[in-house]
Amino acid sequence: LAKTTQPISMDSYEGQEVNITCSHNNIATNDYITWYQQFPSQGPRFIIQGYKTKVTNEVASLFIPADRKSSTLSLPRVSLSDTAVYYCLVGDYTDKLIFGTGTRLQVFP
Amino acid sequence: NAGVTQTPKFQVLKTGQSMTLQCAQDMNHNSMYWYRQDPGMGLRLIYYSASEGTTDKGEVPNGYNVSRLNKREFSLRLESAAPSQTSVYFCASSAGRTGTALYEQYFGPGTRLTVT
Numbered sequence: 001l002a003k004t005t006q007p008i009s010m011d012s013y014e015g016q017e018v019n020i021t022c023s024h025n026n027i028a029t030n031d032y033i034t035w036y037q038q039f040p041s042q043g044p045r046f047i048i049q050g051y052k053t054k055v056t057n058e059v060a061s062l063f064i065p066a067d068r069k070s071s072t073l074s075l076p077r078v079s080l081s082d083t084a085v086y087y088c089l090v091g092d093y094t095d096k097l098i099f100g101t102g103t104r105l106q107v108f109p
Numbered sequence: 110n111a112g113v114t115q116t117p118k119f120q121v122l123k124t125g126q127s128m129t130l131q132c133a134q135d136m137n138h139n140s141m142y143w144y145r146q147d148p149g150m151g152l153r154l155i156y157y158s159a160s161e162g163t164t165d166k167g168e169v170p171n172g173y174n175v176s177r178l179n180k181r182e183f184s185l186r187l188e189s190a191a192p193s194q195t196s197v198y199f200c201a202s203s204a205g206r207t208g209t210a211l212y213e214q215y216f217g218p219g220t221r222l223t224v225t
Contacts (some may be wrong), residue, residue, distance in 0.1 A: 032211050043199045044214025047125055094140060094203055099151035
């Protein structure tokens with residue numbers, strides 16, 4: 001199972017771009033990189049998934065270098081509502097995904 | 110389309126009591142999952158069901174049993190509750206995976222269980 005390492009917490013201000021980096025040195029060939037967001041008292045919500053290079057959707061971008069040993073979730077122009085915990089997961093089957101403690105993002109006005 | 114629903118939302122049990130947490134999804138997903146989340150921690154997988162009629166242990170299965178009643182429903186049973194099982198329990202479902210991606214998991218609102 002690929003272990004991931006991400007910062008415990010990050011602070012930002014409204015309107016700034018936030019980049020959260022996740023390290024996964026032992027990622028396997030078939031593994032995908034998936035990010036989830038969790039608000040207090042709610043279940044996690046899928047944000048984005050990628051395998052290599054760059055993926056972008058309406059809420060975030062995911063940058064994956066060629067060696068795939070790390071990935072960066074980019075949140076453009078964050079707002080107060082982006083305050084949440086962000087989880088980076090690596091694996092090839094959902095039942096093999098491990099939610100670590102995540103990165104607690106606090107956005108200030 | 111309700112997504113994933115869980116009942117009850119809150120429950121208080123005494124040590125040794127039993128209860129069943131119910132989960133249902135209306136997205137025709139093959140796979141369903143039960144997680145627990147302790148305060149300040151990430152989610153840990155208790156059991157999962159890759160398809161109707163199959164169940165498998167996850168990371169922390171001890172003290173729990175599950176039943177995949179049909180494609181829609183996946184229940185979690187605590188036979189003899191212990192204070193260490195005080196947690197928030199989340200049910201999730203997904204379509205599984207394809208050759209090119211993992212389908213996302215959809216989570217229910219959670220059940221907050223306290224065992225005294």
